[in-house]
Amino acid sequence: MENLIYNELRMRGYSVDVGQVIQNTKNEKGISERKQLEVDFVCNRGQDRIYIQSAYALLFEEKTEQELRSLKQIKDSFLKVVIVGGMQPTFRNDDGILILNIFDFLLNRGGQNL
Numbered sequence: 001m002e003n004l005i006y007n008e009l010r011m012r013g014y015s016v017d018v019g020q021v022i023q024n025t026k027n028e029k030g031i032s033e034r035k036q037l038e039v040d041f042v043c044n045r046g047q048d049r050i051y052i053q054s055a056y057a058l059l060f061e062e063k064t065e066q067e068l069r070s071l072k073q074i075k076d077s078f079l080k081v082v083i084v085g086g087m088q089p090t091f092r093n094d095d096g097i098l099i100l101n102i103f104d105f106l107l108n109r110g111g112q113n114l
Contacts (some may be wrong), residue, residue: 001054001056001083001085001102002040002054004102004106005040005041005052005054005083005102005105006041008105008106009041009043009052009114012045012114013045014043014044014045014050015043015044015045016041016042016043017041017042017044018038018039018040018041018042019038019039019041019042019051019070020036020037020038020039021036021037021038021039021070021073021074022034022035022036022037022073023035023036023037023069023070023073037069037070037073038070039051039052039053039070039071039074040052040053040054041053041054048078049076049078049079050078050079050080050081050114051071051074051078051079051080051081052080052081052082052083053067053068053070053071053081053082053083054082054083055067055082055083055084055085056084056085057084057085057086058082058084058088058099067082068082068093068095068097071095071097072095072097079098079114080095080096080097080098081097081098081099081100081114082097082098082099082100083100083101083102083105084099084100084101084102085101085102086101086102087101087103088101089101090104090109
């Protein structure tokens with residue numbers, strides 16, 4: 001699925017990179033920890049930028065949180081998207097992240113200019 005998304009983004013004229021986000025947290029002992037989170041695709045076209053995570057399915061809360069964690073750490077106003085397999089309805093969550101199924105992405109029916 002990631003290869004399909006990558007190829008589609010390149011056909012749409014984006015330059016595509018992998019991104020890293022730093023998350024500073026404290027563990028149960030109160031010691032600061034620094035974690036690197038990955039963003040599957042950082043897409044740039046002119047002045048437009050889109051951050052995309054790819055997930056085959058978001059069936060469980062912990063998987064959903066894992067996929068959203070890196071996007072929530074990005075504090076700019078560019079579009080953040082999670083593309084999921086299957087026919088899950090497209091919607092925007094409370095954090096403003098667009099959850100888009102793969103078919104709507106490929107048919108460019110996400111309500112956004114991707």
